[in-house]
Amino acid sequence: MTDNHNHQQIAVEAIKKKLVGKALSYHEIFAIMDEIANKRLSPVLTTYFAAAGFKEGFNDEELYYLTRAMVATGPRLHFKGIVADKHSTGGVAGTRTTMILVPIIAAAGYQIPKTSSRAITSPAGTADTMEVLAPVTFSPKQIEHLVSKVGGCIVWGGHLGLAPADDVIIQIEQPLAFESYDKIIVSIMAKKVASGTTHLVLDVPVGPTMKIQHVHDAEIIAKKFSFLAKKFDINVVIDLNEIRQGAGRGIGPILEARDVLQVLEQHKHRPLSLEAKAIRLAGKLLTLCNKDLVGENVARDILASGKALAKMREIIKTQGGIYIRAVMSMR
Amino acid sequence: MTDNHNHQQIAVEAIKKKLVGKALSYHEIFAIMDEIANKRLSPVLTTYFAAAGFKEGFNDEELYYLTRAMVATGPRLHFKGIVADKHSTGGVAGTRTTMILVPIIAAAGYQIPKTSSRAITSPAGTADTMEVLAPVTFSPKQIEHLVSKVGGCIVWGGHLGLAPADDVIIQIEQPLAFESYDKIIVSIMAKKVASGTTHLVLDVPVGPTMKIQHVHDAEIIAKKFSFLAKKFDINVVIDLNEIRQGAGRGIGPILEARDVLQVLEQHKHRPLSLEAKAIRLAGKLLTLCNKDLVGENVARDILASGKALAKMREIIKTQGGIYIRAVMSMR
Structure with a gap:
């Protein structure tokens, strides 16, 4: 519960940061993706994030973090060898x-x-x-x-x-x-x-x-x-x-x-x-x-x-x- | 109904325009304020507008348009003489x-x-x-x-x-x-x-x-x-x-x-x-x-x-x- 609350705070601060044009760390992006994936972030806050990304774009590192965090906060398929x-x-x-x-x-x-x-x-x-x-x-x-x-x-x-x-x-x-x-x-x-x-x-x-x-x-x-x-x-x-x-x-x-x-x-x-x-x-x-x-x-x-x-x-x-x-x- | 629909379209296009950093006309700002004042714009679209304004800011003309449109889409008090x-x-x-x-x-x-x-x-x-x-x-x-x-x-x-x-x-x-x-x-x-x-x-x-x-x-x-x-x-x-x-x-x-x-x-x-x-x-x-x-x-x-x-x-x-x-x- 306290952990979730902390995550939400980190996510909200990170969204603000992105809105003023700053790049985000993996820790920050993970918090946002985790809140979104678990339906804990309101549509309004999610929209602020979408708007921030649309305006500022993401640098290569951020694109990588985003992808990694989206994967990490959901299920995966497992295979061996070439897929x-x-x-x-x-x-x-x-x-x-x-x-x-x-x-x-x-x-x-x-x-x-x-x-x-x-x-x-x-x-x-x-x-x-x-x-x-x-x-x-x-x-x-x-x-x-x-x-x-x-x-x-x-x-x-x-x-x-x-x-x-x-x-x-x-x-x-x-x-x-x-x-x-x-x-x-x-x-x-x-x-x-x-x-x-x-x-x-x-x-x-x-x-x-x-x-x-x-x-x-x-x-x-x-x-x-x-x-x-x-x-x-x-x-x-x-x-x-x-x-x-x-x-x-x-x-x-x-x-x-x-x-x-x-x-x-x-x-x-x-x-x-x-x-x-x-x-x-x-x-x-x-x-x-x-x-x-x-x-x-x-x-x-x-x-x-x-x-x-x-x-x-x-x-x-x-x-x-x-x-x-x-x-x-x-x- | 058709008028409302048109207004909504104008508002949505204007929000997009502001999101990519362009200034808005009175006509566009009025459409957005009218949609918001009459609770026809969803929280998500309203958030895109808030995010766009926060990011880009408004020029003096836009500030004037915003104020005028906010007043025009609500009731007013009426008095004579100095208030x-x-x-x-x-x-x-x-x-x-x-x-x-x-x-x-x-x-x-x-x-x-x-x-x-x-x-x-x-x-x-x-x-x-x-x-x-x-x-x-x-x-x-x-x-x-x-x-x-x-x-x-x-x-x-x-x-x-x-x-x-x-x-x-x-x-x-x-x-x-x-x-x-x-x-x-x-x-x-x-x-x-x-x-x-x-x-x-x-x-x-x-x-x-x-x-x-x-x-x-x-x-x-x-x-x-x-x-x-x-x-x-x-x-x-x-x-x-x-x-x-x-x-x-x-x-x-x-x-x-x-x-x-x-x-x-x-x-x-x-x-x-x-x-x-x-x-x-x-x-x-x-x-x-x-x-x-x-x-x-x-x-x-x-x-x-x-x-x-x-x-x-x-x-x-x-x-x-x-x-x-x-x-x-x-x-």
């Missing part, structure tokens, strides 16, 4: 590369416990689309079990409460509809560290309707992202790509699921631009995991041979779902 | 000059509808102390009536809802325990304009335990205050005074009331430093109202002759209270 992951900064509807990439990576023998979001900036998140085929709500323990069994999973991350302070701050940023680039980077990295990621491909679509609209901004983000990844011993490859439209044909969970299944089944009418993007990202991730691999070739082979399809059937079954053939799902 | 007033930036316990000054000014023939606060930085506000002697909760119409009858009143300002946006913002500032000097000035001036004040003595105590701790800060405040007063056609005299302790003997409503009554009754054991401060402030206000008066002499005469005491009895009776002699109140 591959993929993340997109988002903003593109109808481009569900994740559901093609995960079975490719798992089929290649790497662990990939993929946590995804529901719809934020597009009509369907990957979690919504995967839910067409299988349940997506699991506990951290269950996810560790899924991955030990079939190498990969595609689940809803919102249920896990990884880096919980981040979720609270995002809520507070909602009414003003702003999130600084610093905040985007910290949000992503905190979730990855909490997920146990060791190797990551980061998809950064840039374009007029994307979250990141200018290549110049994307480069700043990439640089800060690489700095943080290094701090947390995460091997990262960033795929900066200019985009004008979605790579799949459908928009919405069912149509996007159909696009994915058509690619996995190597259907003759499958969306080739979606396939190409998935192979490119999976390829980069594979080469990151093992520099001796020509990743794109390996990814293409796994897809063409039906191994990715077989792995996806396994994943769906293990998550408790039923595989529906793409042709069936077209009716 | 005298006194205000203290506060922080000194046990210095209830107001309750001596008001009857002096009213006895001199000037209108003085004094609205006071309850305890903020000290154990008793003037409203709390006056309430020992008479009711202090009245409507704007009732206050206009009180003043037309006996020239003055000492009432609780919190009930009136003058400049209501200011009250909401002060609430939002509470958890961080900060209020910028700009905000202090705007708060005071908005209440004065809404009260119909035309002539004002501003008591600015400066000292290590006061709201304003350095003479240098007090001078900046005095300058900004004079700028705003001019904009609103208020004649102001600022009494900058260094203080180390309260001028009365008692702290708390009943003991402070006793101090005041002893001065009004010219009791031989009355607190002379409190009397001296009240005479100085009343004198400055009288000279401001009529430059031909040697204010301090007039104030002292009114007090010594018992006219101030008689006026205070009238005020207490008109507000519905009963006069208690200081000797009685000492038991």
Whole structure:
């Protein structure tokens, strides 16, 4: 009780300090994140913190402290060995590369416990689309079990409460509809560290309707992202790509699921631009995991041979779902 | 409904604009104050505004706009002719000059509808102390009536809802325990304009335990205050005074009331430093109202002759209270 009270005092003093433009120590940032994660900081005080960060920005050390403290104040996933992951900064509807990439990576023998979001900036998140085929709500323990069994999973991350302070701050940023680039980077990295990621491909679509609209901004983000990844011993490859439209044909969970299944089944009418993007990202991730691999070739082979399809059937079954053939799902 | 929605949008965009360091127009500031005054802006959005103002400060034009908009979005008091007033930036316990000054000014023939606060930085506000002697909760119409009858009143300002946006913002500032000097000035001036004040003595105590701790800060405040007063056609005299302790003997409503009554009754054991401060402030206000008066002499005469005491009895009776002699109140 006294400890909590002290923490609250440290947090409030630190928020004031940040509001007048001073940098914060790990001790101070931890106090704020701990208060937020445990829902002890009022919305008003949390807003002062969000406003302070938005105005002043954070220096590299502070970005590191923020990420570390967000992870430290929530649960974590535990794996041994290489843990591959993929993340997109988002903003593109109808481009569900994740559901093609995960079975490719798992089929290649790497662990990939993929946590995804529901719809934020597009009509369907990957979690919504995967839910067409299988349940997506699991506990951290269950996810560790899924991955030990079939190498990969595609689940809803919102249920896990990884880096919980981040979720609270995002809520507070909602009414003003702003999130600084610093905040985007910290949000992503905190979730990855909490997920146990060791190797990551980061998809950064840039374009007029994307979250990141200018290549110049994307480069700043990439640089800060690489700095943080290094701090947390995460091997990262960033795929900066200019985009004008979605790579799949459908928009919405069912149509996007159909696009994915058509690619996995190597259907003759499958969306080739979606396939190409998935192979490119999976390829980069594979080469990151093992520099001796020509990743794109390996990814293409796994897809063409039906191994990715077989792995996806396994994943769906293990998550408790039923595989529906793409042709069936077209009716 | 559509109008409210538009107002909210203008307010939110303006808050963002201020957060990135840009100055706001009257139109924008009015939208924010209108949303806040009518309780349509969430605590989170109100906090973003408070944080933005705290960080960036306001230029002189913005300070004027803020004050004007705070007044325009609430009720006002209406009087004809000179309306005298006194205000203290506060922080000194046990210095209830107001309750001596008001009857002096009213006895001199000037209108003085004094609205006071309850305890903020000290154990008793003037409203709390006056309430020992008479009711202090009245409507704007009732206050206009009180003043037309006996020239003055000492009432609780919190009930009136003058400049209501200011009250909401002060609430939002509470958890961080900060209020910028700009905000202090705007708060005071908005209440004065809404009260119909035309002539004002501003008591600015400066000292290590006061709201304003350095003479240098007090001078900046005095300058900004004079700028705003001019904009609103208020004649102001600022009494900058260094203080180390309260001028009365008692702290708390009943003991402070006793101090005041002893001065009004010219009791031989009355607190002379409190009397001296009240005479100085009343004198400055009288000279401001009529430059031909040697204010301090007039104030002292009114007090010594018992006219101030008689006026205070009238005020207490008109507000519905009963006069208690200081000797009685000492038991």
